Amino acid sequence: MKPIGWMLCVIGLLWLIYSLNIDISVPGFSGMRVNNIGLMSYRQNNIIISCFVLVVSAIFLGMSYAKKEEHSGEQINITPKRTYTPSDFYSFDVDRGLSLNSEKVKEFALEICLKTIGVDERKSLQLWIPVINELKGGIPGEVAIDFEIMVAYFVRQIKNIKFAGG
Incomplete structure (x- = not known):
């Protein structure tokens, strides 16, 4: 789970950087640039999806580190070496x-x-x-x-x- 978590983290960060750099303006009639609502929506959707990918990667990484702290699953022999009375x-x-x-x-x-x-x-x-x-x-x-x-x-x-x- 750890490699998947790190891979999703990198993808999410790259996607977020891409999303934040989307140009939302178009050239207007007077030569000035005008904000386009469709492009704003496109950027917003990309930001939301990239943040979702980052949250999922954080969950995967958290689960992988939490499992590491638990015991590895092998049986622990709790029989004392010597017999105590x-x-x-x-x-x-x-x-x-x-x-x-x-x-x-x-x-x-x-x-x-x-x-x-x-x-x-x-x-x-x-x-x-x-x-x-x-x-x-x-x-x-x-x-x-x-x-x-x-x-x-x-x-x-x-x-x-x-x-x-x-």
Whole structure:
């Protein structure tokens, strides 16, 4: 669609330039030039059609760039490399009670990011919702909600890392 869009854009621009340069005057009886309504209408029609071609080319180009941002359509394997269990992500301490193991959550978030390279963080999290919910279901109490929030936080942090020179 991109080549068609660019081709229509060039055609539309050339047609617009041609349309704007159409002479709408004719020689009159007194030697002066007089505007011809028929030629004015012809120029107006050409301008309208060339603008329509430009709008269509913008739509084609917009669609081609929007499709490029979506995932290429290949299947993303959302099966974790290692088998995680809900107990990997929390621990119980008599003094502190239940707490999340943030290092394991970071490791899990990194795996999500590595398996969804080229996909934005929101789409990455959407693809992994079934796995996240399954793990969250085995984590007790409020720690389960903290788990989901922490996974989303770390995925955003990892996906938004800016490298020098890149």
